[in-house]
Amino acid sequence: MDPQRVRRPGARPSWRRPLLYTGVASVVLVGVTASGSSYVRAQPPGGTGGLVSSSAAPTAGAQAADASRTPEAAVESVAAAVSPTPTPTPAVDRDALLAEAMESVAVEDGAEVSVAVLDPESGESAVYGDGAFDTASIVKVDILAVLLLQAQDAGRELTASEKTYATAMIKNSDNVSASELWDAIGRAEGLAAANERFGLSGTEGGDGALWGLTQTTAVDQLTLLEQVFGDDSELSEASRAYLRGLMGDIAVGQDWGVSAVGSEQAEGTADGSAGSAGSQFALKNGWLPRSQTGLWVINSIGRVMVDGRGYLVAALSKGNSTKAKGVSLVEAAAKAAVSSLRDADV
Structure with a gap:
């Protein structure tokens, strides 16, 4: 039986363009x-x-x-x-531009979607929707970030077994490995303690062993991505590079989602964040059919490169009748989010 969901409004980002x-x-x-x-x-x-x-x-x-x-x-x-x-000079309402862009995104009856985007170079951001969503497997990024932070605090490196679990959990989305590391970080309690330091205020870990039913918001996932890809982070540069490298080397067949935004031209980066194949994205996806309804939770978070410029994107959805429709929804939302920032700067 599914646990009771907790709904909290997501916090709006504070980034705004200064008046000129x-x-x-x-x-x-x-x-x-x-x-x-x-x-x-x-x-x-x-x-x-x-x-x-x-x-x-x-x-x-x-x-x-x-x-x-x-x-x-x-x-x-x-x-x-x-x-x-x-x-x-009036500031551009980026949320309004994103809402306008989302009008062209097809959302089937009963489905919901929320998306958040940030251009780290300019600091501009936009958010659409503020509901809470089950994380499914995107929580695996949070789990590994917590493990790395705990290891930093203890002044140690990850063990060989932890690295094996981490690689399988992120690259292949292996659930057994995720359960092992969920237990290692102290489950929801350990997640909450680290997330407070990361700045995530709208995320609540799943009950017991149910890490996939962690609740989150698009704004919180954008904040998490800043911890992974930004310089102002609780994670060390070595920890960030390690996590980025795994997110940039996702297994074939699991590289959908926010990656749909990126261009096909690709050259790898020195820190491995663009993957061993030189892809233009680093991401983690989540997909989960709910047992009671049969409807799908489809999520995608990560960094995409467009014309040499990086964007952080979190696209969350629920109530999809099929996995394929959910994938199409988050990909369309991610494209709309990035285009809303790019078009406003033209």
């Missing part, structure tokens, strides 16, 4: 009248200018003050008066 200000520069002219008083003119480029201040008949005290006032001081005193009012 524009204005027309003015030319400030300072001079002295025949009577000895100073004057300042603000002249827009190409304009005739206007008298800002003048005095045709200054008093003796005013004349003394004017005599001691330098042109530089006069400029400073009226700088605020002649400065243009900044006009804010």
Whole structure:
């Protein structure tokens, strides 16, 4: 029997483009009248200018003050008066652009989808949907990240058996290996402790041995991907490179999902993150038919390269009538997510 699901709204990312200000520069002219008083003119480029201040008949005290006032001081005193009012350039609503792009994605009746995307280079991101989803096998990335963090804390390397399990769990999505490492990290309790450090606030481990029924959000999975592919991470560079390498060497037949976004031109990277075959993606997929309904959970998370630029993408879905329809859904969602960021920058 399926455990009761916990629904929590996913946290919205805080990345936003800063406001930009524009204005027309003015030319400030300072001079002295025949009577000895100073004057300042603000002249827009190409304009005739206007008298800002003048005095045709200054008093003796005013004349003394004017005599001691330098042109530089006069400029400073009226700088605020002649400065243009900044006009804010409105920030692009990336979530709205993604929602618009998702309108063309076919979602069958009863199915749900959520997708999140981040361009690490610019910091721009977008999210569509905020529901909670069963992880299925994408939790295996989280399990290995937790194991690596625990090993770091203990000041040790992974054992030979742990590395064997890790390779089979990520590359081949082996469930027996996942169960071994789930137990090794302390199951849901160990996952929660590490995820708090990773910054995942909407993920809850499955009951007992049921790691595949861990609940998560697209936003949390994007945060996890930042821990794996970003520099500001709880994981060491060696741990990140190890995990990226495994995600870039997924077995043939399991390389669908967010990889649909990447271009076919591929050259491997030195850290192995693009895989031994030089692919343009590093990912982990999850697929699970629910026993009570027969409907499919289909998820895909990872990094894809498009024209030499990397994007982190998490696409989650549930309620799919078949695995094939779920795969098509997350691939279409991933494409829409990346295109929404790329089109906005054109």
